[in-house]
Amino acid sequence: MAETLSIPPHTTRRAIYEILFPQISALVNDEPDLIANLANITAALKEAFGFFWVGFYLKKEDQLVLGPFQGPIACTRIAFDKGVCGAAYTRGETILVPDVDQFPGHIACSSASKSEIVVPVFDKAGNVAMVLDVDSDTLADFSEVDAEGLARIVTLIQSL
């Protein structure tokens, strides 16, 4: 297993997702430990894209609880009816927020966060087991390219 990423400079975001997918796949494929894989996925996304914050919130009983992440410290628990993470969990769909100040109920863990995308991660039974939250310090930083790229990467999380 390669333990360093290889991302050519000056590559488009779409191309980075293409290059990253097989590398993350190789990183997690032979490793059954969920937390280890989530940790490496957040590190790979942070390193490849330089996102401000990237991390997982895992469904635990009746809340989402902070899991592996990269970036500044963050709120540890999110109710299902709160924030972008709660909305993505409840709806079971990816939510793109170009301006977090315009999203009712957005939870501001950091005032530097300006836009975000949250992608649900499904278990084998089709229930949302966690969400992947990516925050940017620039407005409207995410598009369908990220929605597709991140949704594909979270399919690599197999121990659910």
Ligand code: SME
């Ligand atoms: N922005 C999220 C809260 C988590 S932090 O951004 C890390 C939300 O509103 O769901």
